[in-house]
Amino acid sequence: MFEQEKKLIDEIARLNEAHLKMTEKQNNIIQAAIEIFSEKGYAASSTSEIAKRAGVAEGTIFRHYKTKKELLVSIVTPTIMKLIAPFILEDVGEVLDKPYNSFREFLYEIMKNRIEFVKKNLPVLKIFVQEIAFHSELQDKYKKYIAEPLFNRIKDIIIYFQEKGEIAELPVYSIIRIVASTVIGFFYMRFLIFPDLEWDDEAEIELTIHFIMSGLSPLKGK
Structure with a gap:
């Protein structure tokens, strides 16, 4: 990923962290979801891809977000x-x-x-x-x-x-x-x-x- 885009994603993640008081794992999930949703679109993205990029188990995503749509809305x-x-x-x-x-x-x-x-x-x-x-x-x-x-x-x-x-x-x-x-x-x-x-x-x-x-x-x- 280009450095400029990484900075943008980091800034957005900080915004989410401040608004939602996220844990480190949530922050990693949000960052990964932003990257993948932006690259592939919501419909073509999977929670398994997001989990892999975030470095967490897929089940961790569903402990924080009940559905992929809830993750999108967050x-x-x-x-x-x-x-x-x-x-x-x-x-x-x-x-x-x-x-x-x-x-x-x-x-x-x-x-x-x-x-x-x-x-x-x-x-x-x-x-x-x-x-x-x-x-x-x-x-x-x-x-x-x-x-x-x-x-x-x-x-x-x-x-x-x-x-x-x-x-x-x-x-x-x-x-x-x-x-x-x-x-x-x-x-x-x-x-x-x-x-x-x-x-x-x-x-x-x-x-x-x-x-x-x-x-x-x-x-x-x-």
Whole structure:
């Protein structure tokens, strides 16, 4: 495994350890599961593989986690909890609370802020993106801890710029859907589909924002 990826996995494991107060064996199991789930996907992974890489008996896994799904959720849950802090309350909370001269400026700060976060947490975020469509437990946690709080924060910002006449008078839900699908699409291509391309992040951010703003600009004469 590359040294950079190992550092990422170690950091995620420390996050789990702090959140769950894990034993050394649990920590080893979590690290091994993160590696294997990220490499092969949840469905193609086996607890025997995880146990072998963690250096424990397979039965040890089931003493700590009743099922493979419980192990998956134990990895993703602390990550979602970590997303709350920087995304809602800390880093992005500060971004959301800043006064902006334009909606374009707001979009730029949000995208710039999140690129480093994704780079830092890519292995477990990759697992989350791959598995959320198949596990209601992950969907429920995502909705509760990320989607709903984030929507409530961004909704007020959109309304503010609509009242300034900078954004078209479209339903707020529609605007959030348009912005989210475009931004998430960039991150998906950038980090999951073509991560080895020579990306110019600054240029891609500008292009993404230009596309969004072109679609959301008020119609002339309105």
